[in-house]
Amino acid sequence: MSHVIIDHVEKTFPGGKNAQPFTVFEDISLSVDAGEFVSLLGPSGCGKSTLLNIVAGLDTASEGSVSINNTQVTGPGADRGVVFQEAALMPWMNVKQNVEFALKKQHSKKEASARAEEYLKLVHLSRFLDSYPHELSGGMKQRVSIARALSMDPEVLLMDEPFGALDEQTRMMLHKEVQYIWEKTNKTILFVTHNIRESILLSDRIVLMGTRPGGIRKIFDVPLARPRDPSSEEFTALEHEIMSILEKEIEKVMREEMGDDFRSKKAGLLYNSNSNMGDHI
Numbered sequence: 520m521s522h523v524i525i526d527h528v529e530k531t532f533p534g535g536k537n538a539q540p541f542t543v544f545e546d547i548s549l550s551v552d553a554g555e556f557v558s559l560l561g562p563s564g565c566g567k568s569t570l571l572n573i574v575a576g577l578d579t580a581s582e583g584s585v586s587i588n589n590t591q592v593t594g595p596g597a598d599r600g601v602v603f604q605e606a607a608l609m610p611w612m613n614v615k616q617n618v619e620f621a622l623k624k625q626h627s628k629k630e631a632s633a634r635a636e637e638y639l640k641l642v643h644l645s646r647f648l649d650s651y652p653h654e655l656s657g658g659m660k661q662r663v664s665i666a667r668a669l670s671m672d673p674e675v676l677l678m679d680e681p682f683g684a685l686d687e688q689t690r691m692m693l694h695k696e697v698q699y700i701w702e703k704t705n706k707t708i709l710f711v712t713h714n715i716r717e718s719i720l721l722s723d724r725i726v727l728m729g730t731r732p733g734g735i736r737k738i739f740d741v742p743l744a745r746p747r748d749p750s751s752e753e754f755t756a757l758e759h760e761i762m763s764i765l766e767k768e769i770e771k772v773m774r775e776e777m778g779d780d781f782r783s784k785k786a787g788l789l790y791n792s793n794s795n796m797g798d799h800i
């Protein structure tokens with residue numbers, strides 16, 4: 520049974536006074552099964568966040584539609600939880616209060632308290648219920664934000680570069696955490712990233728997007744057993760295969776953005792994006 524269906528979706532932003540309308544992507548179709556972990560990977564500006572926002576109901580498609588369990592998305596809903604790059608916690612509330620806040624609209628005070636504690640335990644923050652956001656590391660804040668989204672018991676978790684602003688060690692720790700959560704809760708996860716290695720580590724499938732024209736270039740299955748070893752032959756082979764397609768897309772973006780400067784800087788820029796494929800591209 521398909522859980523999330525993205526059906527021939529196009530997004531065109533209207534032009535301003537001096538600008539032409541801009542089509543980010545057209546004709547995107549994708550089905551995500553219940554319990555599946557799917558990453559959207561692609562160069563900056565290809566529309567990963569725009570697509571995720573359309574699924575979240577925070578933006579609207581210009582053409583086509585999105586449905587969750589056969590119900591068309593017309594706006595944000597409790598069936599979808601969203602985690603952004605910045606945790607956006609309320610600084611005057613402690614960790615538990617931040618999670619309880621939305622829960623209190625749907626649950627009694629006692630239930631909200633129990634649920635907040637349950638989900639903060641899931642992300643291993645039981646010792647920090649009374650801490651305030653300024654007392655937490657970036658990784659801990661992001662775990663609060665994940666607990667907050669999960670505590671509403673959404674069917675689908677939408678994550679927009681949730682670890683993009685974190686250092687490498689914290690990111691590695693949260694990769695483990697998110698795999699544990701996914702296995703434990705069986706949520707359907709749609710995950711936006713720039714990071715090839717992150718997408719291979721976590722996903723069942725990787726949707727590689729490109730630009731100009733924006734759209735899906737290729738969908739990769741990741742048949743590797745978990746936990747995955749980034750130094751294994753199969754892992755690095757897939758990393759190279761994805762990079763070879765992505766490199767062309769990155770080059771296209773750079774050519775448009777840099778014009779004449781592109782030729783002279785190409786070698787260095789491509790070397791940099793190639794030399795550390797696990798990092799941002």
Ligand SMILES: Nc1ncnc2c1ncn2[C@@H]1O[C@H](COP(=O)(O)OP(=O)(O)OP(=O)(O)O)[C@@H](O)[C@H]1O
Binds near residue numbers: 563565566713
């Ligand atoms: N509200 C808007 N009005 C006009 N153009 C927009 C708007 N939001 C996004 N865009 C444009 O749409 C394109 C896709 O943006 P989006 O943020 O979805 O890309 P992305 O793949 O998530 O990029 P990044 O990886 O850098 O976050 C970009 O060219 C961006 O400038």
